[in-house]
Every structure is written in structure tokens, then in C-alpha cells.
Amino acid sequence: MTAQVTASITTGYQLENGFELNSMANIALMAASRFWFFVAVVGQLLFVYYIVSFYGNSALHGDFVVWNKVLPKGYIPGDTMGNLAVVIHIFLAVVVTIGGPLQLLPELRTRMPFFHRLNGRIYIFTAFMISITGLQMVWGRGIEGDNESFFQGIGQHLGITLNALLIMVFAVITVSYAAKRQIAHHQRWALRLFMVVSGVWFFRIGLMLWIFINDGPAGFDPQTVEGPAIVVLNFAQYLLPLIVLELYLWCKAKANAVCRLMMASGLLLMTAAMGTGITLAFVGLWLPHV
Template sequence: MPVPSPSLPLASRLLRWTGAAWFVAAVVGQAAFIVFILAFYGLRTATGNFAGWNEKPLIDGYVAGDDLGNLVFIAHVLMAAVVTLGGLMQLWPALRRRLPRLHRWTGRAFLVVAVFMALSGAWLTLVRGTWLSEVSAVAILGDAVLILVFAALAWRRALQRRFEAHRVWAMRAFMAVRGVWFLRVGLMAWIILCRGPVGITETLSGPVDIVLVFGSYLIPLAVLELYLAAGRSPRIALKIAAAALVGLAALYTAVGVFGTVAFMWGPYL
């Protein structure tokens, strides 16, 4: 058995701290996302002001006469608040430890709603024809496929009582479900850091758009894998490298969260 070097616990702690820093930025940003969805879409829907959905820039949103399209759109959007909240509750370690029954129920609800989000999003893209460019449509459909695969595997591993594998697939599902949120955060952080929409076009098909539409789920998934591998590994260098990357991701996320609140959602509330 290798004797642990004195800096191994420090590297592990560094990794946990940066992971926690990212989680805090994500909690703040996703809470803001939920508030925006309820205050903007929830309020207009509850008061019957369906045309008001289009008071912010959308591709289609409300379309007069398209009852089914409008229904799927608003169900998708309101469920986005539920899946975002459910995902956050699932990842909260204290809640998982203290209220395991609640964890199981919110977990089932999260996976069911995640599947609904992927299917309704795919319907809006493919059947309603709501997309900005072929490349952005392919990218978001890729995210939908990953959500379906990860949710199915997380569910299966839980039924098989393989809880460690279940936890890992559930975290992957969480990351894939966050794809559309990461996209908004990623775009805003990029625009703020570059002081303008460098490489970004109105149809989401510029070079930076392409990196971000695929990267919005592939990059967080890759960082998650590195974080998990570094957590398991006894190699100090790997832990420190992963901690540095997660720390950078936390900073980038924090800048993007500020941008979404200040420029993307705040002005419409």
C-alpha cells in the first residue's frame, strides 16, 4: 500500500473546494433561471397573456393558431423550471444524506421530466421546425439523445441497486440536462470576456457558436469525467490539474451567470 504523501489530502481538498465553488456558481445561476422562467413565462401563462411570451426574443414562441405547438412550447418551458430545481435538489449532498426517501422521489421525477424535456425539445425542433441553423439543431438533438441514454442508464442502475454506477449516470444526466443552460451561460461569458459577440452570429452558426452549441454539454461532461477520475486517483498532479480546470470552469460560469442575469433575463422582468 503506498504511503500517502503529505500533499495528497491537500490536493484532494483543493479538488473538492473547486468542485464546491463551481456548484455554488451553478446554484446561483440555475436559481436565477428558475426565477426568470416563473416570473416571465409563468406569470404571462397564468394570466392568459400567451402572446406575451414573445416579448423576449424567441425563434417561434407563441404562434397564433398553432395550439399544439404553443402547448408543447409552454409545457417544455415550464417543465424547464421543474427539471432545473429537481436536478439541484438531487445533487445537494446534505439533502441526499438526511432525506433519502425525498431523494428517491425527486430522482424519479427528475428523470421522468428530463425525458419529457428531451422529447418535447426534439418535437419542437423536428416537427414544429423551431431552429436557427442546421448545425445548432444537430447539436441540441445530440444533447436530447444523451439525456435519454443517461436517464435510462441512471434508472437501470438504480433498479439493479448498483448505486455508485447510478450516481455517476445521474450526474451525467444532470450535466446533459444543463446543456441549454450552459449554452446561455457560455455565450454570455464569452461576450463579456471578449467585450462583444466575437465569432457569434444571429443564427448560432459562427465558429464560436459551433464550439459552444456542442461544447455546452460535451465540455461539462468531459470536465465531470476528469473531476470524477481525479477524485478516485491517488495522483497528486492529476488532482491539481483537475482542480485548476474546475476552478477555471467555476470562474467562467460565474461570469456567464452574471451575464445571463444582467443582460439576458433581468431586462425582461
Template sequence: MFVVYILGFYGAAAVARQPERWNDVLVGGYVAGGLIGNLVLAAHLLMAAIITIGGPLQLIPQLRARALQLHRWMGRTYIVTAILISLAGLYMVWTRGTAGGDAMRVGISINGVLILVAAVMAWRHAAARRIDRHRRWAMATFILVSGVWFFRVGLLAWIMINQGPVGIGDDFNGPFVRFWAYGCYLAPLAVLILYLRAQDRPSPLGKAATAAGLIVLTLVMGLGVVGATMGMWLPRLT
């Protein structure tokens, strides 16, 4: 649904030559006369759609087993796109700003740097045929790249659970926003680390912690997807 929203709202506005409509949902979005920044933003949005589709496909074991060459080329494309989208995001957040003030700016920047590190490590281990390490870093890259998605669905889940914008703030700089600016990628990353450690050193406690983390994350994200679809994405497509 997120991809449909990106293409259906941002893409449709661009095709209609009305990029100023992006500013309905973006802070520091389209700027008249700001050619370089506008091109970076457009590329960032397009790459977001590509990477949202490509990431889950790379995690399908059957694809790796039956179409290894396709998996490799899709992986290269994914890593390069992850690097470019991170650089574009860093450029935009420090030249055009973002909602949420400094907490969001710093949170997005840390996320971007972590994506760059994870993507480079995934590429290096793949090139060296260290497949297990490559798999771990590739999964970390996927989680970190998905930070913007986790932020949106987590935010809507929080609003639905509290039946209102508790801790959001009038200027989108409330305590929950400041917390979730970092938690949107660090919390899923922590669950991934628990999952990988449970694989390395199986124990009842480790398995229980991993299962609990996955269940909580799945329930919260499921609730958030419903909220984001009904409250954020579908209204922009109608």
C-alpha cells in the same frame, strides 16, 4: 435566477393570457392555433423550472443521508422530467425550428438523445442498487440537462470577454454559435469525466487537470451568470 426568469417572464405571460410575448425571446415559440405545439412548449418551460430546482437538490449529500426516501422520489421525478423535457425539446426543434440553423438543431438533438441515454442508465442502475454507477449517470444527466443553461451563460461570457458579439453572426449562425451548440454540454461533460477518472485513479496530473477544468468552468460560468442576469433575464422581468 434562471428559474425566476422562467416563472417571471414565461409564467407571467401565460397567466396574463399573453403567450405571444414568448416570441420576444423564442424562435418558433407560440403559434396562434397550434394547440399541440403550444402545449408542448408550455410543458417544456414548466419542466425546465422544475428540473433546474430539483437537480442541485439531488446532489446534496446530506439529503441523501438524512432523507433517503425523499431523495429517491425526487430522483424519480427528476429522471422522468428529464426524459419528458428532452422529448419535448426534440419535438419543438424539428417542428418549429430554432435560432442558429442546422448547427443548433443538430446540437440540441444530440444533447436530447444523450439526456435520454443518461437518464435511462441512471434509473436502471438505481433500480439494480448499483449506487456508484447510478451516481455517475445521475451526474451526467444533470450536466446534460443543464446544457441550455450552459449555452446561455457561456454565450454571455463570450460576449463579455470579447466586449461584443464576436463570432455570433447576424442570423445567430456565426462560428462561435456553431461551436457552442455542441460545446455547451460536451465541455462540462468532459470536466465531469475528468473528475470521475481522478477519483478512480488519483494522480498528480489527473488532479491538476480536473482542478484546472473546474476553475476555468467556474470562472467562465460565473462571468456568464452576471452577464445573463444583467443582459437577458432581469430586463425581461422589469
């Protein structure tokens, strides 16, 4: 009898403890992911602030030549198609960077489904157009030894091209799951799409963090922004966020408190690194031009 009572008390205690640990891990993972998202959105809004202040302001005054200060060969007199692609690309950069986070806000999704559907259509269309204009910019102006080219070397060309292809493929998959009303799949692909669309933003954050960690440019030539570190970063800008996202989704689906707690801690560390990169990019890359 006593043994039975002891066993049931012990089991109850373990269950209760397990339950507490589980709910604590759930709360920790949710809080860490929301905090990551909040910091990322702040960083992306700072990017938008820079784009509007620098590119938008000069475009309003009809002064496109000034773009070449930041974007060498961004404006080439006489190259109407090439210049048009750059102008559309920069304009859409603002739309896609604001539209993405709005799509992921659960409050907006549930309270304003009409807005979610409208913004979703604009977001998908913009994701396609920014990829197509980006591809025109990358390949339309040569590869190497060509002084009109934006990027040098086949490595950088392939890295950013794969990014553009992933954006378009993920956009189609996200929409197709929405059309089939398979919401869980739709939401997972929407997150993957957000990560690849944010690739070029991650590149800037990652580059500044890399320079900071190495106490100066390492693995690339700061004059031409060319070298192995830049090629690796061109792939890592979307592959690394995708890997982290898959780990997060895996831990979230698994009923394992330890996994979730570890993921929450990892996310906090990554948020700290991302916050540092955002601050460095804002101060070093963007603020001097606004």
C-alpha cells in the same frame, strides 16, 4: 545502525509528507468541486427566477403573445400542438432545474432517502418530457428558410438533438444502476445526466462569456443568432462539461496528489469563468425581462 535510523526517519518523513500532501489534495479537490456546484446552483436558480417571473407571470395573465418578445415564434395562433409543447417545455424547465441539484445533495440523499427516490422519479420523467417537447419544438417547426423555425441550419438542429438524446440515454442508465443497487455507477451517471440536462443553461452562460471575451458578437450574426460559433456552442454546451466531469472523476479515483491539485485549480478557474458568464447572462439576458 546510524544509517538504518536515518533511513527510517527519512522514510517516515516522506510518508508523513506524502500523506499530508494527499489529504491536502483531497480537501482541495472536494472544496473546489463543492464551490463549483454552489456557483452552478446559484446560476441555475437565477435562470429559474427569470423563467417564473417572465413566462410564469404572463401565463397567469393568459398573455402568451408576450412570450414572442424573447422566444420569437414561441406562440403561433392556431398551432395548438406546437404551442402546447412550448408551454409544457417552459413549465418543466423549472421542475428539472430545481430537481437536479436537489438529487445531488449528499445530505438529502442520506437523511431523506424517501425524498431522493420521489424527486428522482419526477426528475427522470421531466428529463424525458423536456427532451421530447424540445425535439417537437426543434423539428416540428421546420429547419431553414421556414419563418416558423426556432433554429436556423442543420448544425444547430443536430447539436441540440444530440443533447436531447444524451439526456434520455443517460436517464435510463442512471435509473438502471439505481435499480441494480450499483450505487457508485448510479452516482457517476447521475452526475453525467446533470451535465447534459444543464446543457441549455451552459449555452446561455457560454454565449455571454464568448461575447464578453470577444468584446462583441463574433462568429455569428447577432440578429439571427446564427453562425459557426453558435453551431460549435450547440455541441460544446454538453460535450465540454462532460469532458471536464470525466477528468474530475478520473483524478478523484487516482491516488495522485498532483493530479488532484491540478484538477482543483482547473475547477477554480472554470468556476470563475462560469461565475462571470452567470453574471453576464443574468444582467444581459434575464434581468431585462423580469
